[in-house]
Amino acid sequence: RVFLWAPRKQFHFDFKCGNESCGSSLTSKGLYRNIRLVVDRQDFYYLAAEYMECRTCKATYIAYDEKILHQLPDGLRARFPAVLTRKFACDVSIVTQLRSRTLGKSPTALTNSLREMHSDAYLRRYLAFASDAECHQRGMRSMGLQPQPYAKPKSVQHVPSAKWLLAVYVRDVMSRLDMLRAAVTGVFGTILKVGDILTFTWRSVCILQPFNPTSV
Numbered sequence: 224r225v226f227l228w229a230p231r232k233q234f235h236f237d238f239k240c241g242n243e244s245c246g247s248s249l250t251s252k253g254l255y256r257n258i259r260l261v262v263d264r265q266d267f268y269y270l271a272a273e274y275m276e277c278r279t280c281k282a283t284y285i286a287y288d289e290k291i292l293h294q295l296p297d298g299l300r301a302r303f304p305a306v307l308t309r310k311f312a313c314d315v316s317i318v319t320q321l322r323s324r325t326l327g328k329s330p331t332a333l334t335n336s337l338r339e340m341h342s343d344a345y346l347r348r349y350l351a352f353a354s355d356a357e358c359h360q361r362g363m364r365s366m367g368l369q370p371q372p373y374a375k376p377k378s379v380q381h382v383p384s385a386k387w388l389l390a391v392y393v394r395d396v397m398s399r400l401d402m403l404r405a406a407v408t409g410v411f412g413t414i415l416k417v418g419d420i421l422t423f424t425w426r427s428v429c430i431l432q433p434f435n436p437t438s439v
Contacts, residue, residue, distance in 0.1 A: 224268035226261070226304055228286050229254075231273055234299055240277040241290035247279040255285050261305045261312040264337065265344040267380055270305060270312060306391050306398075311383055313391040321392040330385040330392070337382045345379040352376055 230236055231251060238249040252274040259270040273286040284291050287307060292300055305312040320333055360370040396403070 224266070225258075225271055226268060227254075227271045227273075228303060229273035230286055230291075230295060230299065231275060234295075236295065236299070238275060238284075238291055238294055240280060240282055241284065241288075242277070242280055242282055245277060245280045245282070247277050249275040249277055249284065252276045252283065259287075259305075259307065259312045261314055262317065262337070262382060263314045264316055265340045268314075306395050308387070308391060308394065311387070313388070317388070318391060318395045321388060321395070330388045334382060334385040334388060341382055342379060349376055 231238055231249070240247045240249060255272045255274040259272075261268050261270050270287070274283065275286065275291070276283045287303065287305075292303060305314055306318050317333070317337070320328070321330065356373050363370050
């Protein structure tokens with residue numbers, strides 16, 4: 224499977240150069256020659272991306288660069304399917320499971336579960352390949368032809384370690400840090416209006432300021 228991320232061509236979005244002294248519009252430069260391997264729940268897939276350049280300062284950007292993704296509105300940025308690391312990438316469906324870490328849902332348990340699902344999916348594909356190869360060989364023998372040898376299937380790819388999944392989770396938290404800060408520092412509770420004075424509930428007062436016995 225291959226996922227092509229080309230937001231400029233797909234959404235007709237006008238990206239700007241990431242250099243503060245430039246700010247010119249970016250133009251397409253084709254596809255980036257390197258592709259990323261993304262870990263999914265049952266398999267791996269490849270991530271290909273658009274390549275863009277600034278004709279003013281000659282800077283180049285990959286479509287999944289943070290300077291490019293931050294320019295997209297939330298509705299379009301949410302369509303990007305992975306969290307990138309230095310070597311690999313992780314699908315957002317796995318990152319979502321990492322967010323609900325409770326007792327029995329540690330990164331180690333998730334890694335073991337991913338390995339089991341990857342092994343099961345690989346076994347199913349291997350059995351389908353062996354069955355089709357055997358059927359093809361029988362057909363060639365029935366026509367008096369010499370059966371052709373087949374290349375040995377690749378072994379199952381190893382799922383990264385639990386430490387890597389934890390690093391992916393940290394990157395996901397850092398990407399949502401502004402939203403998390405707003406949720407933590409926001410005012411929760413019911414606001415009661417008495418005359419011209421806004422009175423907060425006791426829970427909100429405790430959040431906004433430390434307890435002071437003289438103020439009660």
